[in-house]
Amino acid sequence: MCPLPSGRACPAPSTSTGCSRSPSAASWPPTSAGTVSCSTWAAGSPRGCCRTVSCRPSANSCRCGWTSWAAPPGSVTDVVLSHLHIDHVGWASTSGVPTFPRAGHHIHTADWKHYVDGDADDAVRRKVGPLRDTALLWDGDSVAPFDWLRLVHAPGHTPGTSVALIESRGQSLALVGDLFHHPAALDHPHWxxxxxxxxxQAAAARTEWLERLRTTRTPLVGPHFPGLEPVMLR
Known part of the structure; x- marks a missing residue:
């Protein structure tokens, strides 16, 4: 989970140029720590400040994580869902009510049709269905909710899987969702x-993104990466 409370300038990502591993997510932004199990990404205003929250899958721990840096669920304005697998949407709603009641939820139309309008996963439908009135569905190859954030369609893992590219002050970071589950897969995209x-299609997407991120020197990190440590491709 990467909530972005409004009213703060978004810092540039910290990256490494001489080694394969960039500084940990705890250093970008400086106050980040860990991840939430549902691994959605949330955003605030266009000048929001990206943060991650250390959280175990219980209501009290997640709510404490949000409020510890002054961003209660009601203050979150946007939530980006990388894809609609159950381990990534667990906090989409609570008891049938959106957990972030004032937020728009950015979801690729292909995943919405497959999991919410379709019958691919009843558990996902129950969790994401309550977002029907707050869903900001997007289609096509990419969309830019903010000038520093682009969502790029990368289907294969799910029909609507997307990568979030954060680009600020000449630097960038790719939040790859489940495009890669572990850094070891970076050497084996066809696993x-x-x-x-x-x-x-998933293997093709992984191969394409490896080349893209290597060419642009963009570090990447996924919600299942150990310690949320970004990796720079050689």
Missing amino acids: RCGFDWDTQ
Whole structure:
């Protein structure tokens, strides 16, 4: 979870140029720490400040994590869902009510059709269905909710899987969702993931993004990466 409370300038990401691993997510932004189990990304105003929250899957711990840096759920304005697998949407709603009641939820239309309008996963439908009135569905190859944030369609793991590119002050960071589950997969993009919706398309997406991120010297991190440590491709 990467909530962005409004009213703060978004800092540039910290990256490494001489090694394969960039500074940990705890150093970008300086006050970040860990991740939330549902691994959605939340955003505030266009000048919001990206933060991650250390959280275990219980209501009290997550709410304490949010309020510890003065961003209660009601202050979050935007939530970006990388894809609609159950381990990434667990906090989309609570008891049938959106957990972030004032937030727009950015979801690729392909995933919405597959998981909410369709019958791919009843648990996901129950969690995400309450967002129907707050969902900001997007289609096509990419969309830019803010001038520093681009969402890029990367289907394969799910029909609507997306990568979030944060670009600020000449630097960037790719939040890859489940495009890669572990840094070890970066050397083996054709490794099959048992949760991929389309294994061939997912492998092609991983191969394409490796080349793209290597060329642009963009570090990447996923919600399942150990310690949330960004990696710079050689």
